[in-house]
Amino acid sequence: MKTIYCVLLLLVLASCNNKGQDTDIFNGDIINIEEHAPEKEVEFKKLTLKGLNFGNLAIHDSLVFFMNPKLQSKWFQLFNCHTLDEMGEFVGKGNGHEEFIAVGPIWNFYTENNELKTLIFDGNKESVSVWNITKSLTSKSTIIEKEIKMPWKKENRGACFNELLIKDSCTLYAKVSATPINDYDASLPYYQIRDLRNGEKISDIHIFKKSIVNKQTKFLPQTFFYSHDAMKPDGSKIAQAMLHVPQLNIIDTKSKAVTGYRMNENMSLSDLETSKELKPYFIRICADDNYIYTVFCGKAAWKVNEVPCVNHIYIFDWEGHLVRKIITKHCIDEIAVDGINKILYTTSPMDEKLYYIKTDELITGATL
Amino acid sequence: MKKNILATTIALAALVGYITYETQSNTQIEVFSANVEALADDTGEATEVGTCYIEQPFTSCTDWLLFCDKDTDNNHIYPCPKDKNYRGYSSMCTDRCTK
Numbered sequence: 156m157k158t159i160y161c162v163l164l165l166l167v168l169a170s171c172n173n174k175g176q177d178t179d180i181f182n183g184d185i186i187n188i189e190e191h192a193p194e195k196e197v198e199f200k201k202l203t204l205k206g207l208n209f210g211n212l213a214i215h216d217s218l219v220f221f222m223n224p225k226l227q228s229k230w231f232q233l234f235n236c237h238t239l240d241e242m243g244e245f246v247g248k249g250n251g252h253e254e255f256i257a258v259g260p261i262w263n264f265y266t267e268n269n270e271l272k273t274l275i276f277d278g279n280k281e282s283v284s285v286w287n288i289t290k291s292l293t294s295k296s297t298i299i300e301k302e303i304k305m306p307w308k309k310e311n312r313g314a315c316f317n318e319l320l321i322k323d324s325c326t327l328y329a330k331v332s333a334t335p336i337n338d339y340d341a342s343l344p345y346y347q348i349r350d351l352r353n354g355e356k357i358s359d360i361h362i363f364k365k366s367i368v369n370k371q372t373k374f375l376p377q378t379f380f381y382s383h384d385a386m387k388p389d390g391s392k393i394a395q396a397m398l399h400v401p402q403l404n405i406i407d408t409k410s411k412a413v414t415g416y417r418m419n420e421n422m423s424l425s426d427l428e429t430s431k432e433l434k435p436y437f438i439r440i441c442a443d444d445n446y447i448y449t450v451f452c453g454k455a456a457w458k459v460n461e462v463p464c465v466n467h468i469y470i471f472d473w474e475g476h477l478v479r480k481i482i483t484k485h486c487i488d489e490i491a492v493d494g495i496n497k498i499l500y501t502t503s504p505m506d507e508k509l510y511y512i513k514t515d516e517l518i519t520g521a522t523l
Numbered sequence: 524m525k526k527n528i529l530a531t532t533i534a535l536a537a538l539v540g541y542i543t544y545e546t547q548s549n550t551q552i553e554v555f556s557a558n559v560e561a562l563a564d565d566t567g568e569a570t571e572v573g574t575c576y577i578e579q580p581f582t583s584c585t586d587w588l589l590f591c592d593k594d595t596d597n598n599h600i601y602p603c604p605k606d607k608n609y610r611g612y613s614s615m616c617t618d619r620c621t622k
Contacts, residue, residue, distance in 0.1 A: 224610070259587070259609040278587035279606045315587040315607070332586055378584055378614040398583055438583040452583075459613050462581040488581065504581050 175365065177424045182364045183413030185402070190418040192469075192477040193522035198484045199501065199510035204234045206241035208507055211260035212489035214500055215271060218242075218288075219509065222260045230258045230275075233292070236493075236509075245297045246275055246286065253299045256280065259319065263386055264288075267324045272300070274327070274351075278315050281306050283327070283351075303354040305329070310356070314342060322390035322408060327351050328360075330384060333377040340368045341376035346393070346406070360411045362395070362404060371430040374399070379427045383449075385442040388494050392473055396437030396449045400424055403437070403447070403471055416475030420453060438465060439487070443494035443514065446478070447471040450487050462504045470517060481517055485510055571622040573603040582611030591618045 177185055210223035210232075217236040226232060229244035247254040255277040264273045270289040277284075282304045290298040307315050311331050318330040327349045333341040346360040367379040382395035382404065395404040401418040417423075420436065427433070432455065439450035449469045457463040464486035470479040489502045492514065499517065501510045575591035587609050592601035595618050603620035 224608075256606050257587075257608045278609065317586055373615050375614055375617070377586075381584055381614075435583045456615070457581075459577065459615065460580065 175425045175428060180363060180365050180367070180424045181413075181415055182361050183404070183415060185415040185417050186475060188416045188418060188475055188477060190420075190477060192480050194480040194482065195517070195520070195522045196482045196484070197512060197517065199512045202236065202239060202509040202511065203507075204241070204509055205239050206232065206234065208232060208234065208502075208509070212491045212500065212502055213261035213264075213273075214491040214493045214498075215264045216493060216495045218271075219500070220261055222258065229297075230255060231261075236511075242292060243295055245291055247297060253284070253297065255284075262319050263321055263388070265321045265324055272324075274319055274321060275299075276305075276316065276319050278307075281308060282354075283319065285351075303351060305349070305354055307331075316347075317344070318384050320384065320386040320393060321351075322386070325351050326357075326390075328386065328393060328408065333380055335375065335377050336366075337376075339370045339372075339376055340366055341379065342366065344380055344382075348408075358411075360406060360413070362406070362413050367424075367427040369428050372433060374433050383437060383440040385440045385447065387442055387473060388444050394440060394442055394447045394471070394473075396440040396447070398435055398437060399427060399433045401436040401453070403449070403475060405473065405475060414475065416471070418477070437469075439490050441490050441492045441499075443492045443497070445472065446514070446518070447473065448490060448492060448499060450490060451480075464505075468499075468517075479517060479522075483510075572600070572619045573622050574617050575603055575620040576612040576617055579611045579613050582613070584614045585609060585611045588612055589620070591620055595620070 208221050209225055210221045213220040219234040219236055221232045222230060223232050226244055228248055230246040230248060232244050233242040235242055246258065250256055255275060256279045257277060259276045261273050264271055270287055272285055272287050274283045275286050282302050284302045285300040287298040287300050314331045314334045316329045317332040320328040322328060329347045329349055331345055331347060333344045335341045343363045343366055345362060348357045349355065350357055363380055379399060381398040384393055384395045386393050391408055393406040393408060400422055401420040403416045404413055406413050434454060435452045435456055437449045438452050441448050450465055451467045451469045452465050466483045466486055468481040468483065469477060471477055486503050486505050487501045488504045492499045497514045498511050499514050503510065576588040578590050587607045589604050590608055590610060595601055600619050600621060603622055
């Protein structure tokens with residue numbers, strides 16, 4: 156009789172433990188990292204730009220770009236960090252020639268023939284356009300050099316591109332978004348390597364092997380593997396700061412190897428399949444050739460329309476080591492790093508200031 | 524003789540008037556009935572709905588999606604947008620829009 160009870164108990168326990176293994180889910184090695192790092196409280200300096208500034212932030216060598224949906228007829232506003240002057244509005248809104256119905260943010264920049272350029276992606280047009288910023292500033296009008304078709308509706312079966320990371324003038328790493336299959340499952344996000352000369356796909360990089368099916372959570376299934384990504388300026392690596400798991404993935408763009416660096420917050424990839432509460436961990440990212448700067452939350456998810464105050468920046472090196480925990484005196488929204496002048500910038504959801512600090516000050520000096 | 528003709532004429536006129544009145548009344552009754560039936564009918568045409576995403580002022584998720592009209596609430600839904608936009612969205616819920 157006792158034997159029967161034991162067997163029954165074991166069977167019940169086994170059936171409860173239907174959680175998968177992280178090795179079945181992740182397409183690479185997972186390394187647990189030391190999450191204790193020197194902490195430092197810092198007060199950023201503030202800039203007041205001469206003009207309305209709002210939206211997605213990008214920085215290149217003292218040029219500040221805002222992808223501002225509030226502008227009347229253009230998509231982007233440019234400012235000079237030194238003079239604080241607005242340098243103009245660029246990239247027309249509309250459905251005409253060299254106009255865009257909607258645009259994504261600027262992810263990174265590249266130079267070609269000593270001219271600064273970036274890509275404008277309009278998901279509705281299914282194309283990226285090369286925006287020559289140097290010529291646009293000189294002529295005070297938007298100079299679009301060429302349009303490259305990226306037919307995601309047919310090629311990706313309806314999954315759009317979320318992030319577009321430019322490695323060089325010929326090579327684009329385009330992240331395909333997860334799309335919902337039903338209320339509790341979604342397709343896997345992954346990267347496509349595409350040739351910018353003709354728009355054709357070269358190959359894929361898969362970060363995950365298996366999707367998460369979860370009927371118990373209120374979160375949309377396409378957010379389970381959500382991450383904020385940034386490319387190392389030399390193009391050799393991509394960092395992914397995951398939203399619902401405290402894990403930083405680093406992708407080697409040459410070998411396509413993926414490595415996950417996991418912090419101990421008692422949350423794994425397979426926990427996404429359970430009724431465990433999902434928290435937002437990493438919510439923003441930017442990177443220079445030395446470090447990866449992430450905004451870390453780690454608390455219960457905020458409510459619809461709530462604006463939380465998040466003021467922790469976790470700094471990693473490109474080997475996945477957590478090197479610093481920064482506590483700021485202001486609430487953080489967007490972050491971007493000027494790798495040339497070594498300055499980290501943030502905006503805040505509480506005001507229209509541009510906050511900044513030298514990156515050396517974050518890494519060196521006294522800690523708590 | 525003349526009295527008979529007059530009486531017959533009056534009777535005929537009255538009869539025609541009555542028949543006309545009855546016909547109109549019946550028509551009105553038919554129309555009225557049809558209207559009542561129409562009002563009472565609960566098997567009207569269905570409205571196709573789609574899914575739209577709720578834009579968030581501060582969010583941890585952004586993507587190319589169809590965003591709900593900003594005035595959407597518990598009592599009002601609006602036509603689904605034709606174009607996608609890249610914006611922050613609520614990761615916990617969606618809403619409906621009409622196709």
